[in-house]
């Protein structure tokens with residue numbers, strides 16, 4: 001630790017490392033110094049003068065956000081002189097402020113309101129007419145009201161430094177000074193909405209939430225984003241059963257406040273008019289709404305009949321359902337239906353990595369490692385487009401610790417803004433490019449390697465052998481695309497593997513059909529798709545197959561089904577999911593959509609109808625079973641229960657049977673798409689014009 | 698977008714006047730010269746200059762808003778700036794401004810429909826000793842009188 005110095009703040013003696021800013025030193029002691037422009041983790045601005053403090057032996061008040069603590073310093077944060085200065089500053093800030101708090105989205109959670117309340121700057125000596133500019137819409141999601149803006153530059157900095165987008169700036173001067181978007185009158189940006197959240201006042205408002213509610217009229221539920229595998233914590237704000245806002249201002253997850261456009265705005269699919277709200281059965285060629293009991297009985301009867309005659313099942317699980325649901329589904333398939341044909345849409349070769357790491361400990365990177373590692377090697381991944389949180393973590397690591405980034409990609413990516421070295425190599429030629437970096441990589445204390453689906457099977461093994469030659473600690477992330485892609489693999493939704501990467505042969509079975517093979521099998525008797533849409537881009541060869549679909553929408557697969565069961569999204573249920581970095585986090589139900597059921601309950605009810613005993617189907621009970629029986633998942637319960645992320649300790653040994661890498665198909669999603677789900681989000685579709693191609697040249 | 702060979706040559710030379718890594722200092726002169734040639738700082742000019750100096754488009758936006766000499770809409774072929782700052786005002790600058798405005802039918806930062814003239818009320822031109830002063834593009838016209846101003850505008854108009 002750096003040298004400690006001693007200073008006194010408001011009569012309390014504190015020891016802090018030399019160089020600590022006074023505002024931070026005070027915070028550590030639980031003393032809050034108000035500030036608008038100061039924002040932890042971003043560059044210093046010293047623009048708002050709210051954090052002025054009195055320091056003994058210094059002639060003037062000092063901005064505590066840029067003042068390093070010095071030995072023997074005596075600071076007063078709330079002396080009458082300080083309070084008076086703050087009151088004066090507030091009076092200035094309100095000179096042209098419209099004071100339209102009663103209709104402002106921020107009213108009730110506005111930092112300016114709070115400060116004026118605290119320092120009582122209720123009266124103004126200005127009698128001049130207020131300078132006013134009208135509100136502008138910059139994009140479908142971002143509105144700007146210059147009259148409310150206090151020019152703190154928070155938005156400018158999060159966009160530029162945090163995301164590397166740099167879509168906001170400051171233009172004009174004097175009273176006319178205001179924030180300007182990247183393209184004159186409109187924004188072309190990531191549309192992440194962080195600028196809106198971080199705005200201390202109501203100057204930036206969101207297209208989704210504006211004029212929807214007063215902040216105190218909502219209930220808040222912290223859960224995990226359902227769009228990509230990065231596992232951001234998102235806090236859903238719900239009013240009258242409907243989600244009207246998502247953010248993470250309490251910084252509760254490993255993503256802190258970060259969310260991309262999907263996490264912050266992409267929840268609207270939940271309340272899409274196209275949601276299925278009643279079970280349906282095909283009658284005379286048409287899907288007709290029926291009761292749950294009729295639908296469940298129909299499925300159970302048919303499944304029992306096919307099972308009895310030794311028919312051929314194909315079971316396709318989801319990359320978005322919970323671990324509990326995935327676990328239960330494979331158990332249902334293997335034990336209940338007696339089939340080994342279980343699969344899901346695979347997007348990365350996790351088993352190959354786990355196998356290649358056999359015998360090593362601590363070699364799978366957690367999300368926090370991406371912020372701490374001294375160097376990072378990214379192979380075949382357009383992170384800013386496909387893994388926004390990973391991109392954010394690496395950028396923050398570079399900003400704060402000067403992490404050295406190396407890229408091996410087929411084209412340009414945003415990480416090139418700060419990368420130490422970037423090599424363009426087409427898929428299949430990555431390893432040569434990687435090998436050429438060996439000399440430089442060896443020079444770092446440690447390394448994290450992040451690779452996409454172009455490396456699989458043998459490629460992954462070569463990568464790990466390469467890592468071994470570097471002689472430094474190396475950790476890996478195998479990128480997968482969907483919110484519970486990793487959990488689907490861990491829970492054994494593959495023909496070759498049981499949960500915890502055990503061979504199906506242990507259960508006395510031979511590996512069954514992979515997803516493509518099920519679709520191609522002309523003699524398939526039943527296809528059960530749980531939260532999956534395999535027929536989006538493929539045909540079902542067996543015309544006689546009895547198709548059962550559990551989903552939110554009438555997808556291509558559901559249209560072909562005999563029975564359709566309306567399921568719940570991740571935002572409507574409890575359970576756990578596992579992120580791309582193998583960290584288990586808890587889902588908490590926020591919204592409710594009438595007529596739907598969680599997939600776990602649906603499966604449980606079918607099992608009951610069929611007279612199968614597969615155990616209790618409550619999320620907690622199934623999770624308990626997972627913790628007890630699935631290798632790697634014996635994670636500390638309190639961490640998960642309290643909303644933390646617990647990394648699974650992977651199997652430290654060879655994976656006994658390898659799922660075939662040719663069945664891996666990356667989603668190809670960009671920042672503004674999200675598989676089948678994205679189609680039903682009006683918000684995501686509304687910003688489609690923004691840059692969305694992968695690996696822009 | 699490409700500019701005339703003369704302007705390209707000017708830009709090529711301009712960039713060499715700034716130290717390595719600080720080329721973005723050339724932003725303001727580049728915008729001014731580009732505006733002289735194109736007539737305005739159009740979105741194409743913004744994108745082009747931003748990419749040549751490797752700055753983000755929003756940095757160009759910031760500069761355009763800050764400096765009143767940079768226009769997003771087309772200026773006239775003859776851009777008339779009338780000084781109404783103290784010395785010129787005392788010598789009749791405000792009246793001269795009103796005269797041009799009336800004659801051309803345009804106001805501050807406006808352009809005639811035929812694209813011939815634009816008008817701007819400007820701060821000190823540094824010509825106080827010869828007040829009132831008028832600037833047409835880069836040419837000074839000093840000790841202006843209403844008559845001289847009329848003749849000036851007419852001669853500019855006939856020049857086309």
Ligand code: SF4
Nearest residue numbers: 159189190192193195
């Ligand atoms: S929405 Fe995100 S990317 Fe767009 S301007 Fe705001 S912070 Fe920047």
Ligand code: SF4
Nearest residue numbers: 149150152153155199
């Ligand atoms: S818009 Fe908000 S965050 Fe941005 S400068 Fe203005 S007050 Fe600050």
Ligand code: SF4
Nearest residue numbers: 225227228232260263
């Ligand atoms: S990065 Fe992924 S998990 Fe995070 S908000 Fe975006 S889509 Fe959701």
